[in-house]
Amino acid sequence: MAAATIIGTAIEWYDFFLYAAAAGLVFNKVFFASSEPAIATLLSFLTVGLSFLFRPLGAFLAGHFGDRIGRRKVLMITLFGMGIATTLIGVLPTYAAAGIIAPLLLIFLRIIQGISAGGEWGGAVLMAVEHAPENRRGLFGAFPQIGVPIGLLMSSGVLAVMTMITPGEQFLQWGWRVPFLLSFILIFVGHYIRHRVAESPVFAEISARKEVASNPIGAVLKRSFSVVLLAAIVFAGNGASGYMTAGGFIQKYATGNMGLERGPVLWAVTGSAATWLVFTLLAGIVSDKIGRRNTYILGFIAQIVGIAALFPLVNAGDITKLFLALALLTVGLGFTYGQQSAFYTELFPASMRFSGVSVSYAIGAILGGAFSPMIAAWVIEKTGSTSGVTYYLIAMAVAGLVAICLFKDRTGIPLGPDHEAEQAVSPLVFARERQ
Template identity: 55%
Template sequence: MRLFGSIDREHRRVVLAAMAGTTIEWYDFFIYAISAGLVFATQYFAALGKDALLLSFATVGISFFFRPIGAVVAGHLGDRFGRRALLIATLLLMGVSTVLIGLVPGAGSIGTAAPVLLVVLRIVQGLSAGGEWGGAALLAVEHAPADRRGLYGAFPQIGVPIGLLLANGALALAAAVTTPAQFLAWGWRIPFLLSFVLIVVGLLIRGRVAESPVFEEVRRTRSRSSLPLVPLVRHHGVLVLLGAVLFAANNAVGYMTTGGYVQSYAVKTLHLDRSTVLAAVMVSAVAWLVSTLVGGHLADRVGRIKVYRIGFAVQLLWMVPFFALLDTANVGLLVLALVLFSVGLGLTYGPQAALYAEMYPTRVRYSGAAISYALGAVLGGAFAPTIAEALQSSTGTVYSVCAYLAGMTLLGLLATFFVRDRRGVPLRTAEVPAESRATDPTG
C-alpha cells in the first residue's frame, strides 16, 4: 500500500530497529505500570492499608523524575558519540532491570526491603526510558527522506502501543492460565522474566543498523558540541518547554491506560474480569498503533502542527463520552470507549518524532528531543494515575478525572500556537545560527 511502499530495504531495517527497541523498552515499562494497579499494592505495599494502591501508583510516577537525568546523560553522549551506541545501552539497562523486578520477593518474605528494591529498579527503568526515545526517534527521522520524516518518525512511536499490546497480552495470558491466587503469588512474574528473550531479539536487530547519516556528517565536519546542554538551554530553552507541554497533554491522557488507572478502576471498582479488561486494552492498543501511523503519514501531507490540533480536538471531544461509557461496566462499550479514546492519542503522537527533530539543530538535537520528551513525561504522565485515583476517591466520580485530562489537553492545544511547523527543512544544511534563534521561541 502507498503508506509503506516507498520505504526501501535499508530504511525498513532502520525503522524496524527503532520500532523494535522502543517496543521492548515500553513493554518493560508498561508491565510494571499495569502490575502496579493489579498486583503490587497487595504484594509489596499491603501494610499501608487503604493507601496501598495510591503508593503503588506513586512508584510508577517516581521513575519519571529520573527520566530527565537519563535524557541529559543520553543526550550528551548521543550528541557527542552517536545515536546507535546509546540505543544499545538503554535497551540493556531497561531489560536487565525488568528481569530483576520479576525476581524481587514480596514483602511477606523480606519485609520493607521488597518495596525498596522495587522502587530502585523502577528508577533504573526511568533512567533508561529517558534516553531511549530520543535516540530511536532521531535514528528513524535522520535516515528518512525529507518528505517522509513524519511516517518514518511514527515507527518508533508505535513501539508504545505495541509494547502496551504485548504487556497486556502477557499479563492477560498469565492471568488466564493461573487462578487469581496463583497470579498474585507468582503468575505476574512471568511477563517480567520473558523480557530476557526480548532483549536478545532487540540487540540482534539494533546491532545491524548503521549510524545516522546526519550525525556522521557532523562527526566528519567536527561540528559536535562538547557540552550540548549549554547551548540547548541558552538558545532553545523555550522550545524545550513548549515541546514538553505538547507531550504532557498527550501523555496524561495516554497514561490512563498505559499507567494502569483504567485497568485498576475497571477491575476493582466496576468489578469486571481482569483478563477481559486487559483484552479490551489490547484492542485499543491496535487502534492507537494505526492512528499513530496515520498521524505520521498525515504530518507529511498537511504539516505536523495541523495534525496535533486535530488530535487534541478529538481528545477533548471524546473525553466525557469516554468516561460515560467506561462507567456503564459494559465490556462492549468499554472496548468502544477505549478504541475511540486511542484515536486522539495516535494523532498527537504520530508527528512527534519529526516535529522534535526539526525543532533543533543537529549538534543539540538528541539532547533537545530527549529532554523535551522526558520533561513532558514528568509533567503529563508521571503521576497521572495517582492524580486520577486521588480525584476519583475524593470526589466519588470519574468526571473529576475527566476535567483534569481536559485541562491538560487544552494546554497542549494552546502550545501548538507557539511552535513553528518546519516540515521538510533540510536537517543537515538549514541550521539557523543559534544566536538568531535565541529570541524566537517558535524558530
C-alpha cells in the same frame, strides 16, 4: 531500519508498561500489602510516577553522549538498562517474604527503568527521522512511535494470557512474574536488531567534520529553553490521557471500582493498543501531507472528544463499552503522537538535537504522564466521582493545544549540519531570536 526502530522501541516500552499495569493489578497487593487498600494503590501508582522524575537524568545523559558519541551506542545502553531492571523485578521477594526491603528494591529498579526510558526515546526517533527522506519524515518518525502501543499491546496481552494460565491467587503468587522474566529474552532480540543498524547519517557527518558539541545540554537550555518548555507541554497534553491506560489506572479502576474481571479488561486494553497503533501510524502519514502543526490541532480536538466520552462509557460497567471508550480515546492519542518524532526533530539544530529532543520529552513526561494515574486515583478517592478526572484530562489537552499553536510549522526543514543557520531560527511564532 523500520524494523529496528519499531522492535527496539516496542521491547523497551513492553518493559515500562508491564510495570505500570502490574502496579494497579499486583504490586498494591504483594509489595504494599501492609497498607489500607486505597493507600496501597496510591503508593503503587506513586512508584509509577517516581520513575518519571528520573527520566530527565536519563535524557541529560543520553542527550549529552548521544550528541557526542552517537545515537546508536546510547540506544544499546538504554536497551540493556531497561531489560535487566525488568527481569530483576520478576525475581523480587514480596513484602510478606522480605518486609520493607521488597518495595525499596522495587523502587530502585523502577528508577533504573525511568533513566533508561528517558534516554531511549530521543535516540530512537532521531535514528528514524534522520534516516528518512525529507517528504516522509512523518511516516519514518511514526515507526518508533508505534513501538509504544505495540509495547502496551504486548504487555497487556502477555498479562491477559497469564491470567488464563494462572487464575485467581496463582496469578498473584507467581503468574505475574513470567512476563517480567520474558524480558531477558527480549534483550537479546533487541540487541541483535539494533546492532545491524548504521549510525544516523546526520551524526556521522557531524562526527566526520569534528563538529561535535562539547556541551550540548548546556547549549540547548541556554539558547532554546522556551522551545523546550513549550514542546514539553505539547507532549504533556498527550501523555496525561495516554497514561490512563499505559499507566495502569483504567485497569485498576475497571477491575476494582467497576468489578469487571481482570482478563477481559486486559484484553480490552490490548485491543485499544491496536487501535492506538493504527491512528499513530496514520498521524505520521497525514503530517507529511498537511504538516505537523495542523495534525496536532486535529488530534487535540479529537482527544478532548475522547476524554469527554471516556468515563461515561467506562462507568457503564460493560466490557464492550470499556473497549469502545478506550478505542475512541486512541483516535486523539494517535493524532497527537504519531508526528511527534518528526516535530521534535525539526525543532532543534543538528549539533544539539539529541539533547533538545530528549530533554523536551522527559520534562513533558513528568508534566503529563508521571503522576496522572495517582492524581486520578486520589481525585476519585476524595470525591467519589470521575468528573474531576475528566476536567483534569481536558485541561491538559487544552494546554497542549494552546502550546502547539505557538509553534511555526517546520515540516520539511533541512536536518543536516550544512543548514544549522536555518535550523537555529526560533520555531516559536512570537520570537525572532536564534536558538
